[in-house]
Amino acid sequence: MPEQLVFAMEVTLNGLMAGVLYALVALGFVLIFKASGIFNFAQGVMALFAAMTLVGIMDGQVPFSHLINATFGTDIHHFGWHVPALLAIILTTGVMVGLAWCVQQFVMRHLVNQAPIILFMATIGLAYFLEGLSDLMWGSEIKNLDVGLPQGINIWIDEATFNIFGYGFFIDNLDIVATVIAALLVVSLMAFSQYTKEGRAMRAVADDHQAALSVGISLNFIWVLVWSLAGFVALVAGIMWGTKSGVQFSLSLIALKALPVLMLGGFTSIPGAIVGGLIIGVGEQLFEFAIGAPYFGGATQNWFAYVLALVFLVFRPQGLFGERIIERV
Amino acid sequence: MFYREAGDFKTSYVDDGQTFPIRFDRYRYYAVLAVAFVVVPFIVGDYLANAILLPFLIYAIAAIGLNILTGYCGQVSLGTGGFMAVGAYACYKLMTAFPEVSMFIHVILAGGVTALVGVLFGLPSLRIKGFYLAVATLAAQFFLVWLFNRVPWFYNYSASGQISAPERTVFGIAVTGPNTEAWATYLFCLIFCLGTGLVARNLTRGTLGRTWMAIRDMDIAAEIIGVNPLRAKLTAFAVSSFFVGISGALFFAVYLGAVEVGEVFGIQKSFLVLFMIIIGGLGSMFGSFAGAAFLVLLPVVLKLVGVNVLGFPTDIVAHLQLIIVGSLIVVFLILEPHGIAQLWNVTREKLRLWPFPH
Numbered sequence: 001m002p003e004q005l006v007f008a009m010e011v012t013l014n015g016l017m018a019g020v021l022y023a024l025v026a027l028g029f030v031l032i033f034k035a036s037g038i039f040n041f042a043q044g045v046m047a048l049f050a051a052m053t054l055v056g057i058m059d060g061q062v063p064f065s066h067l068i069n070a071t072f073g074t075d076i077h078h079f080g081w082h083v084p085a086l087l088a089i090i091l092t093t094g095v096m097v098g099l100a101w102c103v104q105q106f107v108m109r110h111l112v113n114q115a116p117i118i119l120f121m122a123t124i125g126l127a128y129f130l131e132g133l134s135d136l137m138w139g140s141e142i143k144n145l146d147v148g149l150p151q152g153i154n155i156w157i158d159e160a161t162f163n164i165f166g167y168g169f170f171i172d173n174l175d176i177v178a179t180v181i182a183a184l185l186v187v188s189l190m191a192f193s194q195y196t197k198e199g200r201a202m203r204a205v206a207d208d209h210q211a212a213l214s215v216g217i218s219l220n221f222i223w224v225l226v227w228s229l230a231g232f233v234a235l236v237a238g239i240m241w242g243t244k245s246g247v248q249f250s251l252s253l254i255a256l257k258a259l260p261v262l263m264l265g266g267f268t269s270i271p272g273a274i275v276g277g278l279i280i281g282v283g284e285q286l287f288e289f290a291i292g293a294p295y296f297g298g299a300t301q302n303w304f305a306y307v308l309a310l311v312f313l314v315f316r317p318q319g320l321f322g323e324r325i326i327e328r329v
Numbered sequence: 330m331f332y333r334e335a336g337d338f339k340t341s342y343v344d345d346g347q348t349f350p351i352r353f354d355r356y357r358y359y360a361v362l363a364v365a366f367v368v369v370p371f372i373v374g375d376y377l378a379n380a381i382l383l384p385f386l387i388y389a390i391a392a393i394g395l396n397i398l399t400g401y402c403g404q405v406s407l408g409t410g411g412f413m414a415v416g417a418y419a420c421y422k423l424m425t426a427f428p429e430v431s432m433f434i435h436v437i438l439a440g441g442v443t444a445l446v447g448v449l450f451g452l453p454s455l456r457i458k459g460f461y462l463a464v465a466t467l468a469a470q471f472f473l474v475w476l477f478n479r480v481p482w483f484y485n486y487s488a489s490g491q492i493s494a495p496e497r498t499v500f501g502i503a504v505t506g507p508n509t510e511a512w513a514t515y516l517f518c519l520i521f522c523l524g525t526g527l528v529a530r531n532l533t534r535g536t537l538g539r540t541w542m543a544i545r546d547m548d549i550a551a552e553i554i555g556v557n558p559l560r561a562k563l564t565a566f567a568v569s570s571f572f573v574g575i576s577g578a579l580f581f582a583v584y585l586g587a588v589e590v591g592e593v594f595g596i597q598k599s600f601l602v603l604f605m606i607i608i609g610g611l612g613s614m615f616g617s618f619a620g621a622a623f624l625v626l627l628p629v630v631l632k633l634v635g636v637n638v639l640g641f642p643t644d645i646v647a648h649l650q651l652i653i654v655g656s657l658i659v660v661f662l663i664l665e666p667h668g669i670a671q672l673w674n675v676t677r678e679k680l681r682l683w684p685f686p687h
Contacts, residue, residue, distance in 0.1 A: 039460050066642075066644075066645055067645060070641045070642060070645055071641075107659055110663040111662065111663060114662075114666065116459065117405060117459070117460075118662055118666055120405075120460065120463070121603070121607055121658065121662060122658070122662045122663075124600065124603075124604075125654075125655045125656070125658030125659040125662065126655065126659060127655070128651050128652075128654050128655030128658070129652050129655030129656050129659070130655070131651050132648045132649065132650070132652035132653075132654075132655060133648075133652055135648040135651070136648040136649065136652065140644065256467065256596065259464045259467060260464065260467075260468075262464070263461055263464050263465070267460065299478075299479065300475070302471050302474075302475045303468060303471035303472040306471055307472060309464065309465070309468070310453055310457075310465045310468040313453065313456065313457050313461055313465060314456050314457070317456050317458070317461065319461075327549050328549070329547065329549050329550045329553065
């Protein structure tokens, strides 16, 4: 087998894994967009905030310690205990639910019935707020996140591929775990929305706000629920990306990467988010490998996804799986 | 009290259609112009010019540009930073290629180049709408920044990958480079700011502006009554990019002097200008200026209060600033979706009737 082809296969596999992570962020977007029509730009910052909070709780950091120190001249930074990962994740989920409630109570409730673009801009404001808040709460330095996920090269795949192709593929264990977790998450979200009372209510709200309201579904509760779910998805995405490349500001930029994924898959489709994520992940890796690095000097991942989505949308404006856009005067 | 409108009669259509139909507003506008042109140049110092006046004027131009696209034509763009970069690099290439030509012409030409690029990236807007378009403009943002980073021709093969402005003059007075006087750069930017303001104001109330607004309010209905969406959208992209390009050129050549594209014209810049027009007021000329002034002054004031008065370290002040800007945007959207411009209008209407409201 030619060497280039084997390399391309490895790149494809790695692209698939990266795509799963994109899909994970995109999933959070889709959840909120479906249920409330809000395009939540803050999803990426929520992932950052969740990961920061998780690290902070695990290390026993004192929240707002910088601010407290600067105001009162004290010198506190840590409580001096370490919280086990599982407990910390549960606590962080609690924080994200609290955040969801606050967002609903203080922001979104007052913006019901506004134009979608106003809601979108409100979430940009929310993103700025959360970014400042997470830095202020936990400090802005790069942190290591280790919740005990396996990392490093997967020996088994390395050996197996070496025996077949004479070249060992480099696949990170973390990526495999991420794929499994993302798959589990999607399946459980699907099950939740199909088989539970709250899930059905959520779908009803997504379908028609007023009809849902008239059969006695509390919109307020559903929206808090949806934002909490999105917060939880953000936490999972934050753990994955945080473990991979450290918890730092660039984490919030993955939200921008999730946008072309959404455009490709359509804003309203969960399977679309997954497929779109995979296409973007594989596409940008292969493009960089085959065309970007040899001819354009590399780093084409920065824009390839957007241009791909742009070109794609010109031919199919609603995305792959999006609902057909019907416009009336 | 403030507005005395009695006896202010209009006797011709020209009178009736002027930008400031109320006498008091008109005189105030002349007074502001007089102060800006005659008083400020004599008292302006380096700090005042560099910290407040230059960024305000330049951002105001960018905000006017984006406001035409987003506020008047309803096409949300997140690519402002990328278009500003086009203006900056076009200006740089022109400056280095034709050193003897007046800087004034370079800046205008840089705007023209940006307008072409803007039309190119505006083409998909004919098929893509709303959020999809907003995300599609991100393609322009990331692609352009990448292009200027990676293709050495754009930065004249300089070792650092930066571009820095050589000294260029207007009528023999240096406006770029290290040896500029504060008043010269200030006046240079002021002239551009006033020019774009006038052009934009008159475009938006003419035929072109009305077709833009028709497209914004409902594109299908506009198409049915005979507005050509191709023409309306592309002209909006062209005019908007032209202004944004001018502001990018000024930002690089006059204000900063040296630019690293990813840092200066990144996605943050796009958001900053977008915030300016949201806080200032979508679809309002005054709003563009007010928003630019607000977001230029806010960090300066916060820094003064936070660092000098309260004694916080700068990084905490920077974080607080993010929180404050974020919550301000949300508060504005909730309380006054039409921004500072609307607040000002309400105040003005009250003042016209004060002290005897109906």
